[in-house]
Amino acid sequence: MRTQKFGVKAPFFDKGGFLYTKGQYKKLILRYNYSMKKFFLILSLFVIFANAALCEPNYSYNVYTMNPNNKNQIDPEYLKSSSMILFIVDFSNSMNEKMGDRTKLRVALDTLTSILPQIPSNVQTGLRIYGHRGGFTYMDGCMASKLAVPLKPNNSGAILNSLYQTSAVGWTPITYSLKQAVNSDFAGVGGKKHIILLTDGGENCDESPCTYAIELMKTRNDISIDVIAFDIYDQEARNQLRCTALTTSGKFYSANSPDELKNSLFESLNIDKDVRGTIKINP
Numbered sequence: 001m002r003t004q005k006f007g008v009k010a011p012f013f014d015k016g017g018f019l020y021t022k023g024q025y026k027k028l029i030l031r032y033n034y035s036m037k038k039f040f041l042i043l044s045l046f047v048i049f050a051n052a053a054l055c056e057p058n059y060s061y062n063v064y065t066m067n068p069n070n071k072n073q074i075d076p077e078y079l080k081s082s083s084m085i086l087f088i089v090d091f092s093n094s095m096n097e098k099m100g101d102r103t104k105l106r107v108a109l110d111t112l113t114s115i116l117p118q119i120p121s122n123v124q125t126g127l128r129i130y131g132h133r134g135g136f137t138y139m140d141g142c143m144a145s146k147l148a149v150p151l152k153p154n155n156s157g158a159i160l161n162s163l164y165q166t167s168a169v170g171w172t173p174i175t176y177s178l179k180q181a182v183n184s185d186f187a188g189v190g191g192k193k194h195i196i197l198l199t200d201g202g203e204n205c206d207e208s209p210c211t212y213a214i215e216l217m218k219t220r221n222d223i224s225i226d227v228i229a230f231d232i233y234d235q236e237a238r239n240q241l242r243c244t245a246l247t248t249s250g251k252f253y254s255a256n257s258p259d260e261l262k263n264s265l266f267e268s269l270n271i272d273k274d275v276r277g278t279i280k281i282n283p
Contacts, residue, residue, distance in 0.1 A: 084124045084151055084192065085269075086185055087112075087159065088177055090199040090230070092131035095168040097200075097231075099258070104200055104231055105168050107258045112163060115265050116156040126151035127159045128185060130177045131170035141171035142205035147185050174199060175207035178244075182216065182223060193223045195250075196268050200230040202237025210243035217247055225250040226268040230261060 089112075095105040102110070119125060127149040135141035148162040149155060174197070186193050203209055213225065227245040229252065232238055238254070245252040253264035 083122075084126075084186075084189065085119070085194045085196060086126045086128060086151060086181055088128045088130070088181060088195060088197045088199075089163065090131055090172065090201070091129050091166055091168040092170055092172045092199075092201060093134075093168055094172075094200055095131075099231060102258075107261060108198060108230065109163055111258065111262050111265060113160060115262070115269070116160055119156055119269070121154040124151045124153050125149075125155045125159060126185065127162055128177055128181055129162075129166055130173050131168060132166050134169045135171065138205075142173045142176060144170045145173050145177040145180055147180070151185065151189070171204055172199065172201045173205045173207075174203045174241075174244075175209045175212050176205060178209055178212060178225070182220070186223070191222070195223065195225045196228070196265070197225060197241075197244075198228045198230060198265075199241070200232060202232065202234060202240055208240060210240045210247065213244045213247040224248050226253070227251075228253045228255050228261065228264045228268070230255050 089108065091105070095108070096103050098104075099107050116125075126147065128145065129148050130145035132146070132148075133140075133144045135144060148166070149158045178195070178197075181195060216223070225245055225248040227241045227250065229238055229241050232241070232254070242252040244250075251268060253260075253267065255261040255264045
């Protein structure tokens with residue numbers, strides 16, 4: 001204890017030559033902590049926005065325009081050069097939304113039912129689905145992706161059977177599904193590999209399919225990804241999906257009606273797979 005001004009006795013703290021009462025010192029510490037929290041919050045936001053700007057994908061492309069003439073059959077000559085086709089189909093909860101008098105899921109199933117049997121029996125096809133189960137945690141929802149039907153010839157019946165037995169209940173882990181397709185579904189498989197991704201939404205699991213596609217193309221040139229954006233109007237999601245397709249020498253389709261979905265699928269199975277976009281990738 002020491003006598004302060006006016007002879008009042010009180011506990012004090014000597015910091016840098018200044019005398020503080022216990023109450024004054026506590027207030028000083030509180031103000032200091034508050035200031036530091038503000039500082040680190042501002043610093044964190046700065047780092048986040050700086051990284052977003054610096055990590056923006058470096059690519060440019062020309063958008064493919066779909067043939068206005070409806071396709072009525074699949075060209076078997078084209079499929080000879082694209083002997084492996086993996087369909088990745090969205091079963092997220094939003095596929096239960098209405099499109100006219102049907103749900104989007106029903107529209108997709110009806111369309112695939114009319115198209116899959118036309119694929120020549122010698123072509124290897126398979127099915128991966130995501131969103132087929134819900135999740136109480138982030139990890140559960142973002143790992144809800146599975147190979148429902150492995151790649152093999154004459155597979156249309158098995159694919160349709162699996163599609164009709166699946167419910168749309170979950171999230172949209174697009175990037176995780178693409179990684180699983182490349183690393184697991186296509187493991188040990190040679191030749192050209194063609195993914196057709198049908199989705200009604202963008203990635204919602206804190207990953208970027210565009211960034212993954214850019215990184216993939218630095219080491220692989222045997223995989224192309226066609227993306228059918230089914231009833232998607234969010235521009236950021238469309239940009240990510242468009243990048244994913246064109247970076248891999250695939251095609252991007254916007255399908256906002258049942259007819260457009262059918263035409264998009266036919267186009268994806270018929271068109272020449274020559275590069276239509278010019279992609280610049282930093283080494």
